[in-house]
Amino acid sequence: MRKDEVPQDQGILENYKEVVYAVDDRGRYIPVSSKGWSAKTEANELAWAGINLQIEKTRSLVLAGKLSPLAYYMELNHMKPGLLGKYAGFSRWRVRRHLKPAVFSKLRSEVLEKYASVFNITVDRLKTMDN
Numbered sequence: 001m002r003k004d005e006v007p008q009d010q011g012i013l014e015n016y017k018e019v020v021y022a023v024d025d026r027g028r029y030i031p032v033s034s035k036g037w038s039a040k041t042e043a044n045e046l047a048w049a050g051i052n053l054q055i056e057k058t059r060s061l062v063l064a065g066k067l068s069p070l071a072y073y074m075e076l077n078h079m080k081p082g083l084l085g086k087y088a089g090f091s092r093w094r095v096r097r098h099l100k101p102a103v104f105s106k107l108r109s110e111v112l113e114k115y116a117s118v119f120n121i122t123v124d125r126l127k128t129m130d131n
Contacts, residue, residue: 003030007037051078062129068104069129070095073119087118 003022017033024030058075061067074084081095088095090111097103098111109123116126124130 003032006032006034008035009038009041010036059129065101068099068101069126070104070115071099072129073115073121073126077119084115084118088114090114 001022003024006020006022017035019031020034021029022032055072055075058067059072062069062072070084074080079087081099082092084090085092085095090098098107098115112123112126116123119126
């Protein structure tokens with residue numbers, strides 16, 4: 001797109017601009033500031049709506065006793081068992097096992113502290129999901 005065609009719609013962040021690249025009069029790509037683009041804003045809003053829906057679904061499963069609170073914090077932080085395992089120092093298999101409420105309820109405090117540390121929350125908050 002040409003530099004004079006760069007959208008200046010209201011973006012997600014009201015007082016910020018982003019840099020996009022457009023073609024100038026001589027055919028070169030140059031950086032141009034943009035307030036936003038409505039299509040991009042709408043796509044981001046749809047994506048975040050889907051993410052929030054998944055977080056609430058996971059929260060419901062935890063409250064129903066089908067998953068441990070660990071699943072909720074993983075979803076909230078956009079993590080999969082492998083990534084959480086790397087941060088906490090556990091294997092992916094072990095993290096998956098800790099997603100079972102019966103197993104999670106028997107975890108030692110040292111294990112819970114590692115998880116809480118990764119999520120930057122207290123062990124009590126990890127156990128209860130209190131925000």
